[in-house]
Amino acid sequence: MKVVETIKAVRNEVIAAKQTGFSIGFVPTMGYLHEGHVSLIEAARKDHDFVVLSIFVNPLQFGPNEDLDRYPRDFQRDEKIAQKAGVDVIFYPSVHEMYPTNMPMSIHVTSGVDVLCGSSRPGHFDGVATVVMKLLQIVQPNEAYFGQKDAQQLAIIMNMVEAFNVPVNIHGCPTVREEDGLAKSSRNVYLTNEDRAEAPFLYEALKEGANLILSGETRRSVILAELENRLGTGSGRIDYVDVLRYPSLEQSEQLSGKVILAVAYFYKNARLIDNYIVDIQEGEK
Amino acid sequence: MKVVETIKAVRNEVIAAKQTGFSIGFVPTMGYLHEGHVSLIEAARKDHDFVVLSIFVNPLQFGPNEDLDRYPRDFQRDEKIAQKAGVDVIFYPSVHEMYPTNMPMSIHVTSGVDVLCGSSRPGHFDGVATVVMKLLQIVQPNEAYFGQKDAQQLAIIMNMVEAFNVPVNIHGCPTVREEDGLAKSSRNVYLTNEDRAEAPFLYEALKEGANLILSGETRRSVILAELENRLGTGSGRIDYVDVLRYPSLEQSEQLSGKVILAVAYFYKNARLIDNYIVDIQEGEK
Structure with missing residues (x-):
């Protein structure tokens, strides 16, 4: 090399x-x-x-x-x-x-x-x-x-x-994850032990939202409320959470085709991002 | 082909x-x-x-x-x-x-x-x-x-x-010109006969300004005033005329190195542009 x-x-x-x-x-x-x-x-x-x-x-x-x-x-x-x-x-x-x-x-x-x-x-x-x-x-x-x-x-x-x-x-x-689901990132090293222990809940929340979509819920507002609800239980702060068409990144209340559920979340020393893409016609991608 | x-x-x-x-x-x-x-x-x-x-x-x-x-x-x-x-x-x-x-x-x-x-x-x-x-x-x-x-x-x-x-x-x-000095352009076809006859004065004005520079005048304001004076005799309208360093296109009162004299000029049916680049150290380029 x-x-x-x-x-x-x-x-x-x-x-x-x-x-x-x-x-x-x-x-x-x-x-x-x-x-x-x-x-x-x-x-x-x-x-x-x-x-x-x-x-x-x-x-x-x-x-x-x-x-x-x-x-x-x-x-x-x-x-x-x-x-x-x-x-x-x-x-x-x-x-x-x-x-x-x-x-x-x-x-x-x-x-x-x-x-x-x-x-x-x-x-x-x-x-x-x-x-x-x-x-x-x-x-x-x-x-x-x-x-x-x-x-x-x-x-x-x-x-x-x-x-x-x-x-x-x-x-x-595809995103590479730790065993507990946290997306790998150069910034993970900045997390405190407590924040590191909690952080996998971001991925869990996205997966739950995705499952909701896959089980037939196609209203963006409902998915978004569910995500906000779940993320509200964390000790950090939501930067954004959104549900969008992908890859156009358009907001649309009626979800169809490929959809991205995405979150950015502030802990004290690091801002983490994660996302989950589902295809409503074809199941998880 | x-x-x-x-x-x-x-x-x-x-x-x-x-x-x-x-x-x-x-x-x-x-x-x-x-x-x-x-x-x-x-x-x-x-x-x-x-x-x-x-x-x-x-x-x-x-x-x-x-x-x-x-x-x-x-x-x-x-x-x-x-x-x-x-x-x-x-x-x-x-x-x-x-x-x-x-x-x-x-x-x-x-x-x-x-x-x-x-x-x-x-x-x-x-x-x-x-x-x-x-x-x-x-x-x-x-x-x-x-x-x-x-x-x-x-x-x-x-x-x-x-x-x-x-x-x-x-x-x-390099710019290709008609025999009378007018720069070739797709838009020349829109000129009236009168405008076409006058238009070579744009190039003449630029050449005069360039000669002034080559004969030792390096103050931008003086060259610019001379150009405006010459162009003011035309029947059209000046869009811009400027004297700038090239290729940085910076305005500087004290001219040095490569300098561009440039004009855009409106006739009734066509806007013409032309320019002349001189190198103060090396003579005309």
Whole structure:
């Protein structure tokens, strides 16, 4: 496994691999890798001859009061995890390498951003779309892998690739969970023991809501009330909870097709997100 | 020469050409080809084995009161000109092929847009950047050709390719002019005989301003006053006239390095633009 820090170097690696006839799988991350990331790497490894992992904590997607400086970083640990999971090249650029000057333009997302994480993190998805567009242009993979845990991010990146005709396939991978159901996240390390013990109730609440839908309840307001009720029993604070069509992220009282139940929840030191997608016609997805 | 109307078809043509070892030159246009476009095609033909021309009148870059519906179109004429100039494939998509749904996002340009054409055409360069990004993703050329006549557009596209790391070389080609100096444009056909006879004075004014700079005058206000004076003698109306650093498009009283003198001028039925770039260190560029 190689570690490269420049755009030129990662491109050379990819060009050489493509000239060998290899197909390229790409896993963009902000590092501090956990089993969720490993599942993305493994999916890329399974489908492609050559796997590129990027580790870049993207300042553009953090708001002024968010946790950019506190975002956990441990490159040496990441390097070991990546190597074990079968990464061929880690692209590990500096902020200056990615943004040598202020960006004279950015991608401005106008659909699917006034809900879920978008409503409480203005500009966040503009920053995500902009850096992912850059990374896709730099690495030029055949396929890029994202977790369904960040369901809104996945939807917006799928929309972006379609809107700009970017020649890449976007692969959404299921959320990886702890044994007790808590979605894996780099931010889980910030939970107190008490909060960590309670946190799996988020997933339980989403599952209950999903079961309600699968058993025939298709009114958004009813599902939402049930979710709010369940989440109200926690010791933290709801940031948002919503029930939306997916991937359009439209609000509609009458639910049909694919539906996402999504929550963001504040504990003292960490904001957790989770979601559950059900297909009313076909059962759980 | 082939004419293709779908994204899939033009990609197949390019993929086949690349597999033959060909390099790809790309000339994006809105059609109604004139000698300016032909010079771009010839430059692409000279540098590359395979030349793709796109003809697409992009609704996104027209404002609500602009001339989208009146924009001149003549595909059969364009086809003959393209074939004669050595185009291999014309990509001629419908609006629906390029925008099957409303765009859920766009490129939002924040630098170099509050001057020149940007100040009087809000959103115009967002539309230009968005469609050019799409076209570059669709065609995936080695090099794309743009006229220096649209100097602000060229600067913004160069900035875009750099900002998003798009793997393509952007080639700026000199403005092609009529014998009397008027810059070639699809919109020249709308001029009355009287306006057409007067219009070359735009270029004369820019040249005079440039000569003033080359003879040692580096105060922006002095050059600007001279230009306004000259342009004031015309029968039309100044939209803007400016003297800026290039390609940053910054206003600065003390001129140095590359400088653009640019004008937009309204006649009754057409708005004309022209510019002149000088390099204070190296003489005219």
